[in-house]
Amino acid sequence: MKIETLQPQHIEIFNQEYEKCFDKFDLPYGKKLEKYFLEQRIFNSQIYSFDFSKIILTKKNDICGFILANLRKNPLQTHSSEMYLHWFFINEKYRNQGCGKYIFKYLFDYAKNNGINKIITSLQWGGIFPGIPTQLSGVVLFCEKMGGVIKTGELFLELEMKHFIKKEIRLNDYKIRFFEEMDKEKLYQYLKANFGIGWQCEVMSKVDKSFEPFNGYGLSNVYQPNDVIVVTFKNEICGFCIVQSKTDHEMAFFGPIAISKEHRGKQLGGIILEKVLEYLQNLKKTKIGLWTNDIIYKKFYQPYGFIKTGETVYVEWNI
Numbered sequence: 677m678k679i680e681t682l683q684p685q686h687i688e689i690f691n692q693e694y695e696k697c698f699d700k701f702d703l704p705y706g707k708k709l710e711k712y713f714l715e716q717r718i719f720n721s722q723i724y725s726f727d728f729s730k731i732i733l734t735k736k737n738d739i740c741g742f743i744l745a746n747l748r749k750n751p752l753q754t755h756s757s758e759m760y761l762h763w764f765f766i767n768e769k770y771r772n773q774g775c776g777k778y779i780f781k782y783l784f785d786y787a788k789n790n791g792i793n794k795i796i797t798s799l800q801w802g803g804i805f806p807g808i809p810t811q812l813s814g815v816v817l818f819c820e821k822m823g824g825v826i827k828t829g830e831l832f833l834e835l836e837m838k839h840f841i842k843k844e845i846r847l848n849d850y851k852i853r854f855f856e857e858m859d860k861e862k863l864y865q866y867l868k869a870n871f872g873i874g875w876q877c878e879v880m881s882k883v884d885k886s887f888e889p890f891n892g893y894g895l896s897n898v899y900q901p902n903d904v905i906v907v908t909f910k911n912e913i914c915g916f917c918i919v920q921s922k923t924d925h926e927m928a929f930f931g932p933i934a935i936s937k938e939h940r941g942k943q944l945g946g947i948i949l950e951k952v953l954e955y956l957q958n959l960k961k962t963k964i965g966l967w968t969n970d971i972i973y974k975k976f977y978q979p980y981g982f983i984k985t986g987e988t989v990y991v992e993w994n995i
Contacts, residue, residue, distance in 0.1 A: 677775070679782055682729040682742060687715045689739050693765050718744070722888040723877055728759070728786060732779055740775045741766035743783060747790065759787055759795045780822050787995045795993040797824075808989050819991040829988030830967045834927070837953050837962055839981040843946050850914075850939075852947050854955075855883055855904035859913065863906065866913045875932065879904065879918055905951055907935065907944055914939045917948045921956060927963040928956045949980060 691711050717724065727747040732740040743764040761783075766776045787795055797808060797819070808815055808829065820826060855863070860883060867876040878890035882904045900922060907915030914936040920929035930952060935944050956964060965985075968977065973984065 677732050677734055677740060677778060679730050679732055679779070682718070682726075682731050682744070684715065684719055686731060686739065686742070687711075687718065689742065689765075690714050690718065716888070723873060723890060724762075726762070728783070730779070730782070732775060734770075739767060740770040740773075741779055743779050745783065745795070747792065757791060757793045759792045761795055761797045776818055777822070784993070784995060793995050795995065797991045808991070816989060816991075822993070824991035824993050827990050827992060828970075829990045830969055831973055831984050832965060832967055832986035832988075833973060833977050833982040834963055834965045834985045835977075835980070835982045837957055837964065840949070840953055841979065841981045842950065843943065847947065849909055850942070850944060850947075851908045852905060852944070852951055853908075855901050855906055857901075859906055860884065862913050863904075863916065866916075870936065871934070878932075879916060882918060902955070905948060907939075907948065909939060915944060915948075917952060919952055919955065921959055921961070923961075926961055927965050928959070928961045929966065930964045931966040931968070945976060946980065 691714060694714060718726065718729070724746060726744050728743070728745040731742040734740055741764070744762045746760045746762060764779070766779070783795070808819075816826060863883070864876070864880060867879055871879075874890035877887045880887040881889040882899065883901045885899050903919040903921050905917040905919070906913055907917075915934055917933040918931060923929065933945060933948055953964065966977075973982070
């Protein structure tokens with residue numbers, strides 16, 4: 677076997693594995709990514725720069741597996757001593773021939789030679805899921821065998837809209853409304869001042885086609901201005917919410933939701949939820965779902981009627 681750098685002509689293997697992954701699991705949201713989206717994300721991304729992208733080839737030119745990792749803690753930001761492992765795959769017919777150990781040894785050696793002290797799985801770059809779904813027990817077991825430490829990932833929450841627990845809240849000087857074209861520059865400046873490049877792109881891709889979505893959560897065409905809700909205080913933006921209304925089934929996807937620190941504790945989140953649910957019900961959606969952590973679930977979402985229906989794990993290696 678030999679290890680070679682991933683090339684555009686190999687993109688079809690990604691498309692095939694994504695199709696299998698999407699069909700195998702009853703994923704709780706989204707729609708299938710279009711093929712061009714994966715190619716764009718890997719080879720021409722505004723956000724991601726894959727410092728480590730390799731494939732294993734046999735002598736017969738058959739692809740045994742591939743691996744993608746990024747040496748940057750946050751895309752387009754400062755180089756760090758951590759590596760994010762975005763994707764790895766071993767062809768089923770080669771899984772008992774040591775391919776997994778072979779490619780991971782190469783990854784670990786590469787990390788050591790580049791001053792990396794920790795590798796963390798993210799496995800969410802394609803908008804498939806944040807972390808490793810617990811159904812992928814084989815992946816989790818393999819990671820453990822390779823010395824990885826399993827950590828709690830994120831929770832998937834769902835809400836049937838008819839079970840939403842409404843609260844009486846006053847807005848006072850706040851306004852919660854749908855995005856308007858005049859908001860574009862203010863929104864971008866607000867995002868630049870308060871969020872990393874990933875969420876800047878995720879939010880702005882809803883209202884400006886020149887921005888690449890950060891996650892997309894299964895939506896390759898995310899340009900939907902009505903899916904952006906802004907919160908203003910005395911005409912200045914102090915928060916926002918993103919909705920993924922364009923899905924293939926009755927569930928829409930929700931988040932992120934953000935309120936500036938100085939404006940928190942005023943129950944604005946509940947009013948945003950009401951606005952979102954009203955919007956989605958008019959689109960004939962009956963459920964809403966999102967990924968979050970256990971702390972936010974218990975503190976914010978559970979009191980409004982959300983329930984936990986799924987979870988993920990992630991893995992860390994100390995090099």
